[in-house]
Amino acid sequence: MNVSNTEPKLQNNSISTLRTNRHYLTIFLTFLLFCSAVSHSQDIPPKNEANIPKTSKEDTLTVNLKPIVDEMNEQAQDTVKTDSIKPPKETLTDVVDYYGEDYVLLNRKENRVYMYNKAYIIYGDMRIDAGLIILDYNKNEVYAKGIDSGGVYSQRPIFVQGANRVEPDSIRYNFNSEKALVYNSRTEQNGFNVIAEVTKKVNDSVVYLRNVKFTTSKNIDDPEYYFYTRKAKFVPKKKIVTGLTNMYIADVPTPIGLPFAYFPLTEDRTSGFIIPSFGENNSRGFFFQNGGYYFAINDYLDFSLLGDYYTNGSYALRGESSYKLKYKYTGSVSARYEKLVQEERGFPGFDERANYNIRWSHNQDAKSNPSSRFSASVNLGSSQYFRESINQVNNASALVNNLSSNISYAKSFEGDPQVNFTLAATQTLNTQTQEISMSLPNLNASVSRIYPFAPKDGAKKGIIQNINFQYDLSAENRINTADSLFFKKEMFNTAQIGAQHSIPLTTNFKIFKFLSASAGTTYRETWLLKTTRQRYDKNAFDGEGGIVRDTVSGFESYRTYNFQTSLGTTLYGLFNFGKDKKIQAIRHVARPSISYNINPSFDRYYDEFIVPRTAEETADRTVQYSRFENTLYGPPGKTYSSNIGLSLSNTFEAKVRDRDTLAKEPKKVILLNNLNFSTAYNLAGDSLQWSPLRFTGSIPIVKRLDFNFSGTMDPYALDNNNNKIDVFNINNGGSLFRLTNANVSVNYSFSSKDFEGGKKDVDKIENETFRNGGRPDDLFGEATNIYDGQIYNNDSAEEDEDKTNVEWYNYKIPWDVRFAYTVTYGNMRRENEISSQSFMVSTNMELAPRWTVGVSSGYDFKNNGVTLTQFRFQRDLESWQMSFNWTPIGSINTAWYFFIGIKSSMLSDIKYDKRRENDKRL
Structure with a gap:
């Protein structure tokens, strides 16, 4: 409803002015009557008399009224003046909506509206709910409080304006100034619960508080702890500034206090200092740890810089950052460096060393780009970092024996055939032996299977239609070094570079509908840029003589091939014991297979040299070696082998009556899962032709x-x-x-x-x-x-x-x-x-x-x-x-x-x- 207090009022001075000009009104009215008589003496002919001819005689009466009207207007302009009093501005510029469940009373004498029981009033973005609400039109104020019934104070007011919510005992609000006076208010701001005895709302930006409690406790009526201050200034969503502030625990004051306090209130992340912790260490002295600064760069990236310092000279620095772009990627980066000093310089127990650790985790959303993917999982550093760190309380991390890192980029090119490639860098550190193995870079590429004889329509059948081949490429630059040589030029002295091309050609078919057969061959070509040569030098090793190994740089290659075939089937055995038994049946699934492999001898890639006999020997020795030994992929085999492989896989399942009497089907239980046996027989061997029998299995107990x-x-x-x-x-x-x-x-x-x-x-x-x-x-x-x-x-x-x-x-x-x-x-x-x-x-x-x-x-x-x-x-x-x-x-x-x-x-x-x-x- 719209409320306005603009009733009309008669002014006496206006009436007197009209009376002084009454003789002008008499002349003006006489003139109007005369004109009316003249105009009505000439009748308009009706439509059916339109053909009556006009008289040729013209009217000779001419009246010029312009001078009279002008004179009257000039005289009237000086006497009739415009009212200079402006209508009063409405005090309420918006619609006021109010309600009371028991009654809404409008008191005309007091110009007030009373609302009782579950009442509310809405004005703009402001809403007040309370047991009793009084709207005063004289003061343009609203007063709200709860209902006191039998000593129980209920229906406390709830004041909501925009995103702010206050729950006081009572409240006064002025519509003109938009100021409010709140008693015993309770409000929540960004995790802070604020309890104030008196609150004065000056405007939308500033609120003054008196006798205030600040706490993060969920129990506002009886918080287990709070900060108490007598005066405070509150800026919603920005800050709280207080005077003398003291900490209370269980309503008991503590010595913890500050002459003033500043509590930031923001919904967004903000940059700020990180308060360190202090302490004392027996061997390093006094310290402060985990102090630094947090940088809220933007909504997608942050960064924190922390540090430690000990009075004996030890220190540590840590930088950590997290980033995330929705539907794209997410990750985190951390770098940690520590300079550790043990005891004092000059003492026997003095020791000084540096440790570091770098971690990076990056995960790409699979939906962002299905054809390419970049991922990173980096964990590299000193082998003793997790054991000697001065700021690492993590027993499980200290037991880690290997630190692994992997950065890869994979790309797929759709088509027929499909081409895939992966470019990666890997690193592994053994914390026990302190040995590092790196592969930087590592390239893997492949072309999907091609069926040259497959029909264009329908399934592939027979040995010819199932013939397929593919292409695989593996290239690598491998570095094996020690932890002490990491990031030094000596680590590249042992680098090995090579590539390996593989083309497998396979096919599969059925025999007698129950036997699955496969056959194939693999051609493999290996490229290397470093090989080794061996020779006997009688002048080596201070003239004692010995075998000398030389590393030769240059392109070398070798080619190998093999042939393999296999035959397998699946057998089912069922043992029924009856549906009335607890164990109704046991099923045995056996998958036997037999394979045959031929690996030719590539002895042409081997060389020989003669080692002269020593005093203990009776003849010279012939040493056979391959220049591809100790290379990236190792030497080709020089021994011809013709193996028959045998394997058997078993699974035992049982059908057990379900405890649920309403179940229609028995429950399946696995008794023995994947009991596998495998061995081989070498047809080309002259002794020890049988390989050891290997077995694996799993028994699910519960x-x-x-x-x-x-x-x-x-x-x-x-x-x-x-x-x-x-x-x-x-x-x-x-x-x-x-x-x-x-x-x-x-x-x-x-x-x-x-x-x-x-x-x-x-x-x-x-x-x-x-x-x-x-x-x-x-x-x-x-x-x-x-x-x-x-x-x-x-x-x-x-x-x-x-x-x-x-x-x-x-x-x-x-x-x-x-x-x-x-x-x-x-x-x-x-x-x-x-x-x-x-x-x-x-x-x-x-x-x-x-x-x-x-x-x-x-x-x-x-x-x-x-x-x-x-x-x-x-x-x-x-x-x-x-x-x-x-x-x-x-x-x-x-x-x-x-x-x-x-x-x-x-x-x-x-x-x-x-x-x-x-x-x-x-």
Whole structure:
């Protein structure tokens, strides 16, 4: 409804002016009557009298009225004046909509409107909901408060204007000035809950507060902690500036206070300083860690620069950046460098070294460009970085033996045939041996299969129509060096460059409808730019003589080929026991196959030289070698081989009566999965023609628990010196086969949710340990992210509500268990021993709501010792979080770390952490 207070008012001075000009009005009215009489004396002829002729006599009466009218206008212009009083401007410029469930009372005398019970008023972008609302037209104000019934104050006002929402005890709002006075308000701004005794809204940009509490607690009425100040200035979505501010915990003031405080409020990321943590180290002195600056570059890219410093001269620098472009790609980059100084310079224990680590992860969205893809997974650095880092509390990362990196670009050219190529760079560092193997660059190209005799329409049939060939190219520049020579010119001295071309030609066909046969040949050509020559030099090695190996640069190549064929089928066996039995049937699926391979001898690529006899020898020795030895792809084979391969794959399944009586079909259960046997017989060999029998298998015990085993059995016996002889073991008084090695492994993970039928937990593969090259689970311990201290990353409102509603004494205790067992047996030369045997276990349990404990440990049965052990204690303090990680046992890391801090990322700098670094000298 539109409300306006513009009633008409008569002015006395206007009436008196009209009276003084009454004689002019008399003359004007007489003139109007005369003109009216003259005009009506001449009648207009009707339509049917249109042919009556006009009189030829013209009217001679002529009246000139212009001078009279002009005179009257001049006289009237001086006496009649325009009203100079402007109508009053409406105070309410927009529509006011109001409502009250019990009544809406309009008081004409007070010029007020009363709304009661579930009332609301809407004016522009402002809305007020309350138990009682009073609209005063005299003051152009609205007053709202709750309803006090029986000592219970309900229906508190809710003031909403734009994106701001305030829930006070009462409120006054003026429509003219748009100012508001709010009592005991509660509002939320970017994760901050603001509770103020008195709030004065000056305009849309500035709000003044008095006796204010700031907190991130979800419980506004009784927060577990808050910051208290007497005066504050609040700019919505920008900042909060306060005077003297003091921190309260459980309504108890603490010594933590500031003369003034500044709280930034922004929905976007902003740049700012990162407050470091302080402490003391016994060997390096006082320090500050993880201090720096965060750069919010734009919505797609950020960068943080952190650093550590110790008073003994040790320091560290870390740069981390994340980027993401929706529907295109996402990734992160980090570079870390540490200069470590142990003890003081000049003392016996002084040591100085530098470590670094570079990580880069880039993933391209598959939909952005289906024909090309770029990806990167880089993790390179010093071999001892994760073991010696002064700012790395990650036991699992310290156990990583290999650091791998891979950068690749793949491109496909659609067509018939399709052409694919991949350009990549790889690097692998063994942290134990400190050896590096690099392939930079690495090119792989291929042309898809071509069927030259295939029909244009219909399926391919027969041996001729199924003939196909393809082309593969592999080119590589491989570098093998040591960690100490990385990024130095010496690392390129051992570089090997080569390329290999392969053209496989194959076909397949059916025999008697049940046998699947295949045959083919492969032509392979190898190009190399470096080869080796060997010779005997009697003057070498200080005149003692010996074999000298020379590296020769230049293009060399060799060509090889082979032939292979195979024949296989699938057999099914079914054993029925009856539908009334618990196990109704067992099905056995066997897939036997036989293959034949011929590998010619390429002895033409081998050379010979003579080594003179020594004093202990009776004749000269002839040494045969290939100039392609120790090259990228190795030398071609010089021994002719003609092998027959035998393999058998087995699967056993059972049909078991379902426990559900309503189920119509029995349940299928796998008893033995992929029990495979393979061996070979060399027709061209003169001894030891049978290859060892290899077997692998898997027995699914329960869901997600598989019993995996593998091993090798040799049919030949050993002599008294434990050397293999050309005599079957059964003919030497032993069994048919001799078990030479075996391996058994069991991995299993389950949790309480498996028995509840709920959603299963999924391991997070994007964690710190996995990015460092370790396992994605916590079997070897859980990483503590000491950069921000965040433990409960998923701090959603729903989770908090669920935790709040859980009773303290609950028979449902969430838990999870993960274990792994492995044992290796060796008996190649009658060792008959367990070479390795270990058991690892990790478990987490929520003893009570918000209390979680965990442990990761294991036992090495070979060395009779406990493996690296970690204890974890975590406490969710609603708005705070606390954790304690302790590693009391470990061959590498023994340390502990304690952390307590506020969850909110805006107040993440309010924290306390303390830790003991691992003892590097043990």
